[in-house]
Amino acid sequence: MxxxxxxxxxxxxxxxxxxxxxxxxxxxxxxxxxxxxxxxxxxxxxxxxxxxxxxxxxxxxxxxxxxxxxxxxxxxxxxxxxxxxxxxxxxxxxxxxxxxxxxxxxxxxxxxxxxxxxxxxxxxxxxxxxxxxxxxxxxxxxxxxxxxxxxxxxxxxxxxxxxxxxxxxxxxxxxxxxxxxxxxxxxxxxxxxxxxxxxxxxxxxxxIDINLYKPLEKMEDIRDKYHISADKKVILYGAVNATSDQNKGYQHLLNALKLLDGGNYVLVVYGNSEETKGIEKYIPMILAGYIQDEQTLIELYNLADVFVAPSLQENYPNSVLEASACGTPVTAFQIGGMPDIVLHNRSGYLAPLGDAGRLAEGIKLCAQNSREMGACARKHVEETNxxxxxxxxxxxxxxxxxxxx
CATH class of the missing domain: 3.40.50.2000 (Glycogen Phosphorylase B;)
Structure with a gap:
């Protein structure tokens, strides 16, 4: 046809x-x-x-x-x-x-x-x-x-x-x-x-092409590339229209990050770094800039212990699907199509809409159990997408x- x-x-x-x-x-x-x-x-x-x-x-x-x-x-x-x-x-x-x-x-x-x-x-x-x-x-x-x-x-x-x-x-x-x-x-x-x-x-x-978006080996090499020590948990966030579009939930992310012990984490941000000013007050931050090629994006997903997607209303976000395919658990609000991709407390964490405290809890839970929850995320994508x-x-x-x- x-x-x-x-x-x-x-x-x-x-x-x-x-x-x-x-x-x-x-x-x-x-x-x-x-x-x-x-x-x-x-x-x-x-x-x-x-x-x-x-x-x-x-x-x-x-x-x-x-x-x-x-x-x-x-x-x-x-x-x-x-x-x-x-x-x-x-x-x-x-x-x-x-x-x-x-x-x-x-x-x-x-x-x-x-x-x-x-x-x-x-x-x-x-x-x-x-x-x-x-x-x-x-x-x-x-x-x-x-x-x-x-x-x-x-x-x-x-x-x-x-x-x-x-x-x-x-x-x-x-x-x-x-x-x-x-x-x-x-x-x-x-x-x-x-x-x-x-x-x-x-x-x-x-x-999603699960042969392309997949867990990678030699993660220590990727951490070295971004100068991140082994004892830090990595939170990944994509800043696309973060501050110009309220639906992206940036303020809720900021409120959640304030509740974390910033000394235990590193926040890696890709996209528009101008939209994330102020975050570094609460947590060490690495700006990856705009990502033009898929392989670099896949590296970042694999680098992360947790991917956070604080959108307030979303259909079926590519970034959440990509992170899950790479074996990275996702923390998000329980809205839109998130429950189709993220299995609550199994492959990630879904917080009640607008609850920054629960969003912070989800980030901590996923970061602490990244390997097990990430494996579940990968399996779910393999079976579904x-x-x-x-x-x-x-x-x-x-x-x-x-x-x-």
Whole structure:
């Protein structure tokens, strides 16, 4: 089968998950490729849809209109690129949509459904089932009808979130698009949303290459590389939009670190070091900077005794999956898709949402029992997220769709 995945960019968490899903299908013998609006990196998987500068310029203009129609976290996609005429789409037996904001519009989705091809939409966040936000910050308005959106400070019933909500209902009405949710949490959200509850929804976890992300030997060499003594427990944290996005839970992490005996730990931070100023007051810190290659990232996961992910609302975070695959226990809040990846008190620790004290307890527990809990984390990923297992799940879904067409 020829399967084409559609993604706005070739970077970011949603793209990484999309590329892995495509890779899992390739591993199972399928011809799977990725269509991208704009390529940033030459070595990433995916073919750019635009063939000349005029197309890129026109896309930027349309995206500009979308931004004018959006407000803050509430994103509108009224203008987009008509990919129905692209050769990759014409030749495809199956179309898989991923994170497509600022790429294809509501109308283009409707045109895709008229091609008569099976369409899967992999939901990497809440955008499809809400009035435009990617995480609803526990608003819950999507369960009935968005309006008076707190994220944009609106008091109007028929505001932007309402208009987006109604347009999405129209877009999906009567379609046979299959929705795939990586987590049980997002599956439940989709089942309760007025936009998506009429669609067929299934849960397939995101895959990871367990032959690449795995426990490494000679850990003393990696510790020497970062000048960390054997008696220190290593906490790993990824600072991506840590201070600019409240959903990342940075303040809760800071409060938890204050409760630890800083002399026993070293905090290793990758990502934007500017967003972690102040932490060094409570715990020794090593800044690893932005990580460009996977092997260095895998080394850091293996270096850590515990990986901490303090997000307040998250679907199925790649970093938590990667750390677990490398045999590193994870401490996080018990939210979103975390319980699908982290087995509480077995492969990691899940603290009640917002409880910095329990988050600190989890960090200590995982660091003290890193070897045993890490082995459990690795085993769980092997049994749940391998390319072979997830690729087969997608194959079975596609065959079922074809039989019902």
């Amino acid at each position: 020829k399967i084409v995945h559609v993604s706005t960019t070739d970077y970011g968490g949603a793209y990484k998950a999309a590329a892995r899903i495509s890779g899992s299908l390739q591993r199972c013998g399928e011809e799977s490729s990725i269509m991208i609006r704009t390529k940033r990196y030459q070595d990433t998987a995916g073919s750019e849809v635009f063939h000349n500068g005029y197309q890129r310029l026109f896309s930027k203009i349309k995206n500009g209109f979308n931004l004018l129609l959006s407000r803050g976290e509430v994103i509108s996609d009224y203008f987009g690129t008509d990919i129905t005429r692209e050769q990759m789409v014409k030749e495809a037996d199956v179309i898989v949509l991923h994170w497509v904001n600022s790429f294809i519009s509501y109308r283009v989705v409707e045109r895709l459904t008229k091609l008569g091809k099976p369409i899967i939409w992999v939901m990497h966040d809440m955008w499809l089932l809400t009035g435009g936000c990617h995480v609803d910050q526990y608003c819950g308005g999507y369960e009935h009808l968005c309006g008076k959106c707190p994220l944009i400070g609106s008091r109007k019933k028929k505001d932007l979130s309402y208009r987006n909500f109604i347009r999405k209902e129209k877009m999906l009405q009567g379609s046979k698009i299959r929705l795939v949710c990586p987590s049980r949490w997002l599956s439940g959200c989709a089942a309760h949303s007025e936009i998506t509850k009429g669609q067929s929804i299934c849960r397939i976890p995101n895959p 391998s390319y072979e297992r997830i690729g087969k799940s997608y194959q079975e879904l596609i065959l079922d769709m074809m039989e019902q067409a």
